[in-house]
Amino acid sequence: MILSSFSVVTSSVLTPLLASAVGVESEFYAKALAAAVAFVTVVVFLFAQLFGELAIRLSLPAVLGELIAGFILGVSGIHCIVLGNGGEVADWTVAAVQLISGSDTTTIQEVFAGPIRILLNQYAELGVGVLLFKIGLEADLEELIKVGPQAASVAVAGVILPFVAGFVGLTSIFHLSAIASIFAAAALTATSIGITSRIMQDMGVLNTKEGQIILGAAVLDDILGIAILAVAIGIAEHGTVEISSVIGTIVSATLFVISAIVLNKVFGPRYINFLSRFSNPYSVLIGSIIFLSLMGTIANVIGLEEILGCFAAGIILGNTKATAALEKACEPLVALFATVFFVSIGAKTDLSVLNLANPESRTGLVIAAFLIVIAILGKLAAGYFVFSKENVNRLAIGTGMVPRGEVGLVFAGLGATTGTLTGSLNVAIVLMVIATTFVAPPMLRWVFASNQTVTNQEQQPVAK
Amino acid sequence: MILSSFSVVTSSVLTPLLASAVGVESEFYAKALAAAVAFVTVVVFLFAQLFGELAIRLSLPAVLGELIAGFILGVSGIHCIVLGNGGEVADWTVAAVQLISGSDTTTIQEVFAGPIRILLNQYAELGVGVLLFKIGLEADLEELIKVGPQAASVAVAGVILPFVAGFVGLTSIFHLSAIASIFAAAALTATSIGITSRIMQDMGVLNTKEGQIILGAAVLDDILGIAILAVAIGIAEHGTVEISSVIGTIVSATLFVISAIVLNKVFGPRYINFLSRFSNPYSVLIGSIIFLSLMGTIANVIGLEEILGCFAAGIILGNTKATAALEKACEPLVALFATVFFVSIGAKTDLSVLNLANPESRTGLVIAAFLIVIAILGKLAAGYFVFSKENVNRLAIGTGMVPRGEVGLVFAGLGATTGTLTGSLNVAIVLMVIATTFVAPPMLRWVFASNQTVTNQEQQPVAK
Numbered sequence: 001m002i003l004s005s006f007s008v009v010t011s012s013v014l015t016p017l018l019a020s021a022v023g024v025e026s027e028f029y030a031k032a033l034a035a036a037v038a039f040v041t042v043v044v045f046l047f048a049q050l051f052g053e054l055a056i057r058l059s060l061p062a063v064l065g066e067l068i069a070g071f072i073l074g075v076s077g078i079h080c081i082v083l084g085n086g087g088e089v090a091d092w093t094v095a096a097v098q099l100i101s102g103s104d105t106t107t108i109q110e111v112f113a114g115p116i117r118i119l120l121n122q123y124a125e126l127g128v129g130v131l132l133f134k135i136g137l138e139a140d141l142e143e144l145i146k147v148g149p150q151a152a153s154v155a156v157a158g159v160i161l162p163f164v165a166g167f168v169g170l171t172s173i174f175h176l177s178a179i180a181s182i183f184a185a186a187a188l189t190a191t192s193i194g195i196t197s198r199i200m201q202d203m204g205v206l207n208t209k210e211g212q213i214i215l216g217a218a219v220l221d222d223i224l225g226i227a228i229l230a231v232a233i234g235i236a237e238h239g240t241v242e243i244s245s246v247i248g249t250i251v252s253a254t255l256f257v258i259s260a261i262v263l264n265k266v267f268g269p270r271y272i273n274f275l276s277r278f279s280n281p282y283s284v285l286i287g288s289i290i291f292l293s294l295m296g297t298i299a300n301v302i303g304l305e306e307i308l309g310c311f312a313a314g315i316i317l318g319n320t321k322a323t324a325a326l327e328k329a330c331e332p333l334v335a336l337f338a339t340v341f342f343v344s345i346g347a348k349t350d351l352s353v354l355n356l357a358n359p360e361s362r363t364g365l366v367i368a369a370f371l372i373v374i375a376i377l378g379k380l381a382a383g384y385f386v387f388s389k390e391n392v393n394r395l396a397i398g399t400g401m402v403p404r405g406e407v408g409l410v411f412a413g414l415g416a417t418t419g420t421l422t423g424s425l426n427v428a429i430v431l432m433v434i435a436t437t438f439v440a441p442p443m444l445r446w447v448f449a450s451n452q453t454v455t456n457q458e459q460q461p462v463a464k
Numbered sequence: 465m466i467l468s469s470f471s472v473v474t475s476s477v478l479t480p481l482l483a484s485a486v487g488v489e490s491e492f493y494a495k496a497l498a499a500a501v502a503f504v505t506v507v508v509f510l511f512a513q514l515f516g517e518l519a520i521r522l523s524l525p526a527v528l529g530e531l532i533a534g535f536i537l538g539v540s541g542i543h544c545i546v547l548g549n550g551g552e553v554a555d556w557t558v559a560a561v562q563l564i565s566g567s568d569t570t571t572i573q574e575v576f577a578g579p580i581r582i583l584l585n586q587y588a589e590l591g592v593g594v595l596l597f598k599i600g601l602e603a604d605l606e607e608l609i610k611v612g613p614q615a616a617s618v619a620v621a622g623v624i625l626p627f628v629a630g631f632v633g634l635t636s637i638f639h640l641s642a643i644a645s646i647f648a649a650a651a652l653t654a655t656s657i658g659i660t661s662r663i664m665q666d667m668g669v670l671n672t673k674e675g676q677i678i679l680g681a682a683v684l685d686d687i688l689g690i691a692i693l694a695v696a697i698g699i700a701e702h703g704t705v706e707i708s709s710v711i712g713t714i715v716s717a718t719l720f721v722i723s724a725i726v727l728n729k730v731f732g733p734r735y736i737n738f739l740s741r742f743s744n745p746y747s748v749l750i751g752s753i754i755f756l757s758l759m760g761t762i763a764n765v766i767g768l769e770e771i772l773g774c775f776a777a778g779i780i781l782g783n784t785k786a787t788a789a790l791e792k793a794c795e796p797l798v799a800l801f802a803t804v805f806f807v808s809i810g811a812k813t814d815l816s817v818l819n820l821a822n823p824e825s826r827t828g829l830v831i832a833a834f835l836i837v838i839a840i841l842g843k844l845a846a847g848y849f850v851f852s853k854e855n856v857n858r859l860a861i862g863t864g865m866v867p868r869g870e871v872g873l874v875f876a877g878l879g880a881t882t883g884t885l886t887g888s889l890n891v892a893i894v895l896m897v898i899a900t901t902f903v904a905p906p907m908l909r910w911v912f913a914s915n916q917t918v919t920n921q922e923q924q925p926v927a928k
Contacts, residue, residue, distance in 0.1 A: 031764075282796060289800065297499065329799075332796050335746035
């Protein structure tokens, strides 16, 4: 993982760029970089692992623990990793790296300000890219079509209701700008397929009728959510709400997703067959990474976000003979790099804006409370849009749609970095994601306990 | 993989550092970085995959193809990725990234000079770290003890003979400095366990008696080779050959390896048991990455190279109930990041020093020829150190030890970056690694064809 001698190259590359500002000696720099990489690797994974476990033991999703690990390590906590623009890493972190490497304080601070930020941000991007690729792979289009219009109606209602209620409330009650309101309302839409399916699997209700509708709706919901994310960011980058821009983005997002669904039939299996003819057993993974990068680039060139490209790449390569093996090969990458992504979201979130002595912070908390109420009620109401004559537990379906996760956090992360969501509004979204994810498991347990259709109660403990 | 909006953070981090030298606009920088990351990802994996396949189709190890992909992409080829200090990337590469991102030429060149080099070097380090960790995991100590003293005598002879012959020849015939000669001679010692076992598996002779002795010797050889690597680099960093330093490094390397073997019994299984009690199915992988980083740091603090720490971490966690699953989880990481390592070694190697019009280059070629002869004859002779009364094909054992691979290339890479091996000597080592790896498969086929003990001829094609 860490080769100080190799880092001499890094250092000799950086030296001409940093020399004037930093004035460091090459060997010191290489040792500081190697030590800092090892230090950051250990603390990020140690905290993510411990708090992830704590969350699971409390019957909560591990991703919550990873976020909390980020809060603790980042600007809201002990300043061990500082990824945003806000300040330097803590003295004790510098001292620890100094103890290992023997480098001077200035060099270590520059290593944290430069290469470590580049590395953590790129690891986080790799993680979220592969995560959304994997979500795309898991989005089994055939299964979705089978679960049918019921899932679709829940998904559409579950996107429209919170979005409209959120947008109207934020602009009319809180008098926020249209663009900030769109972004925050968009963050209310997407159910986390990963979290929802994980929770239902843990509870053994994944194979119930309600479970299947939830899963189907969550998949479609993810597609809608990512399309809305592309729209929201497109709007944020243009600075104003232009109808032509909105329509343009919606059209290209729709075409892109439709193309992905069509390519899933006509291109995906052929590309996988082509890759399978290579001798390297990881040819399918390597070919997928190439495809992922190309799709991300194409998405970017036509004005969409790269993550939509990663997701579309997953959709296209889904449901082939190699998809299961490919998902398996992505798992270690997601386990490591998506963890960096969630920890970095926590580390970037400045909870100090929630200081109750500050009037603006109190507003932020009020906004958070509003978003949480809309987020929960919006999805519960969506559950009643199931038009089935069968005896279906509509409350359970709505409850299953409540947890926002990966996509909601992607909104928060992107909103913060594009500068659209400043201070309290960003924190409000993160709090909404945390609250919905925390509240869903006990609610699901309660509503499924009163569910007469739960016949296939297969208990699958999380522990391996 | 690539999120331009996320890259805003990277850019805003870099801006204060680079602003004076580069003077770029933040958004341009972010777009250029995203496009450059995608571009580099595509070309590195595309070329590695295609040339790896070509190598396999020619019955050669894939790693040779990855090296050649690096030659083509790097300073010896089309200058598509330039990792060393030598110059800028090719104009067409800049033009391609410009076409995707719309950024200006200067920004794109700075992105390739800064973040892309940091990223590729760190990906390469992650790759070689996990690769050596995995080699450590595979080094089954029980099996090695069973194959017994025969493997040990082959390994020791196979390390001493090429090292002494190489050192004496380089200092006496070529009048090279003692330190450069030690480094180059050390690069002659380590058989590639990965390449050797892969070749034997492809030929179906892994389960013969000769195959098992070769495997056992290759494992021990790897340990000896990495210990020698630590010594060589320790010497290189002190600049002169100090007996106390040599003894100190040998003692600490020996103690470190012995500690690893002891810890494999008393700590490894307990740590794995501890990690297995976590709910996250990838806890063992994450706990291993933490352990890997700690061991690398400890190795560094006591004066050894970090890769010895990664290897020792693998030894310690080898042969437990979770080792097979852990090896499996490491495979996608190795498939992606070790590929970056091998391609980057090729990309850094400047073959233009082998210009025959240049007298110094002709010397380099003569040194390469000398190293190749010593590398092959040294291992063939070592095969005759098997003290068995059985009818053993000693020539086959020696031939199986011929291919140098990962460790030899690690020597070349580290030698180049520490500045010990300049120009032609570094190229000579790389040519030696290539030649031994190219020559071994046909030689093995020939000597095993005349082998009466090959009874278990199980043909396992490489193709999946």
